[in-house]
Amino acid sequence: MSYDALLWLSFGGPEGPEDVRPFLENVTRGRGVPPERLDEVEQHYQHFGGVSPINRLNRDAMDAVRAELADQGIDLPVYFGNRNWHPLAEDTVATMAADGVRRALVLPTSAYGGYSACRQYDEDIERARAAVGADAPELVKLRHFFDHPLFVGAFADAVRAAIETLPSAVGSRHRLVFTAHSVPSAADAAAGPPEEGGHRYSRQVAEAARLVAAAVGAEDYDVVWQSRSGPARIPWLEPDILDHLDALHADGVPAVVVCPVGFVSDHLEVVWDLDTEAAERAAEHGMAFARAATPSSDPRFAELVVELVREHVAGAPARKESDFPVAGCTVNGAPCAVGCCERLRR
Template structure:
């Protein structure tokens, strides 16, 4: 059944674009969570190491440009808008501009492939908040489905893994260990991830499935899945092991070469280039371990094709293309979760 849409909204996390933006941005990210100022200052140093500029907005603009070209090639007339949760362009402002432009119904593509609170439900909250801020007459906003096991995403990661392996010294290449990483979340949040009665752990199950598919596509029969970028007080359990700790464990077992694939990330934003290209890479050098990091798929032309495929699914009723067996949930409307009580927000503090 055909369903109409007037526009596409790319909805993302946001990031600072200058040193003066860093602390206000981090205050937006942590609002209501009681994070002490010294922790913000610590994270701010990561951004200031790169001139106070996160690459995420530029990467998203690249995805938008590629998607616009792909839409034109496919003959789909949809203007593409850009909105963020935590920094300009803020999604509330973008939705207001869409309404002023006459948009009545838009599809929303989130830069997260996953279920769970941070990967899915929080985007619903962004949509609902932006519509409420505008008030009566706000455009209808339909969030597109989760896409963690889409063939184009898996193909892109698989090619990136092959390319990274070729960067390793020839003498260590064939014995390199494949290590997948994704953003850690509180264990309590992962346990609550998914609709009631679905068993929880939706996020970690989806990440594990994507890792399995990527490993199979590249001929690795054995691999590891670890986590990165945890935050919050140490007393709160998060998914582990951490990538840096895991490299030490691997070294103790005689592993001297790794390919690290950030399967949980769409783009090379700050948490990838700091946690992997800086901290993990430095730890590997300290351990005399050859290290190569696979690229994320956002800059791959196939990613824009993935976006357009998801749009076509919605507009034409085409069956979803997916490779995995882990649960995956579909389009939702106006910030309403797929199921009441799905993916509860993690407890703060």
Template structure:
């Protein structure tokens, strides 16, 4: 295959100042009919942290680690950064790549999952960015889903052990392990294969639990939004914590396996709201960290690049069940069978 001459890290985006919070949220929810009062409530989560989402800073730190790892390998591949919903917008980044003469780039997206929002929507971002640039835009090849990559499993396994170590000694052996991931509406759950996203989350949780030495654990969901009459994946982590408290559980280790970074839905929903609830229930709560900007995460990214560049077989941790779904096709167009991105995907408001 033709060589890559750049790597693009493509992510969700987040505000980096109080004045950016509402424009960012309006951009994320455009066309969805979200009432202003709901946006104002979510804005308070960001304003609690000074209006700054951790996600951009974490991604820039990860890019620094990727560049350092490339330097150690003697590889001069340039690394770019673009977002769907906030600066730097992916359209602007791809325009800069075009000006720099990039002809073919690997695209690493900060979602480990298949399904629409975790994979196909990023494909739409790629299509939209290339269309915005027009003739001369580089080929952009999305790298595969990585929920079963050994380094991801290893990072979460180590994070669980570190979290357990923060609990009182007397509670560690009986602490309940609870995995969380972002909930999605049930109507979207089958969009890219029957229950694909949820099956992948459960599969990854099983891999991590096995590696961490847990035969029994729970998989729950968090951060749902929208009207209560619209069903989402359940159980919700807060409801589940109440059930655990009522059953006499005294300590819980929460592992946000569905997130690769400690962004707002981790630091607010888990470290703030869930931690407060745990205190009220008399439960000792320890939250495992996400990969963030570890050097191992940078190595994972470059492993995915090498799989395509060198024609290597994907490196996976093998679970007891078949792997749900599969990674992007060779030309990077599709995420899962029958899940083609919409080529007329809406442009980012405020982008170039």
């Protein structure tokens, strides 16, 4: 089957102080988030001049993918669309239609399953096509890639590089901690029927952590969560990274290496929640702290994306390092399994 383009579909982020509030209102629309919570998060963005690194890093990664596509002789223009900030997916899909694109592949900038990491991108695709109407191109979303050897290899090298930055006095006495964005526990459980359990976000994160830990030879490691929001009465995946740092300190751990395995690229919830809050908590405890890089700037990430493209344009086999089912590939926003990863209704 032939394709006319690749749509790079991401979360989006503000690119100036005046963007922050409307961006946050887009993110939280319909969720009943109180204004004082938005005030708090807005200050996190303003700490960095009102700019999230995510759009810049997406553009850099897209340039790398364009170069890799050209090197492999694949003529596929790459378009950029976001869920929550410009360029918005609806506008980008309209541009694609005006350019004559009839069938395109879609890369969501998440490696995982679950509602926020997967199903919500299906909804983005469905909404964008509906906004364009009858002329909207067919959109085929690429699969999950948390267990792809290039994804695992990029994180493994990033962990090794982070370890090298620790003080020599620490030696090998550090703890490897993997982190990903927390979600409500009930939402994580709503991943579809048991035979589709490989879609479950927490299971995929745990498997990615296991693969990276094995690649760096770490027999002992932890998987924790970060960036939770919402009412305290609603259970979310735990433990939280800050609570876990407290526990490690209580156990006498002198250093921690944090690998944000749940994230493809840096954005506010990496540079604030980890590089700022977690690093400060570790410093309060006198613990050495190092954070592994996210993979979007690694050359292997562009190779990974093109491999996913080649699965569709050239029938290339799906490379993966786990026994989890291949999942996440959808057409025009239709979920890949009945009842899979649906939004929880309050």
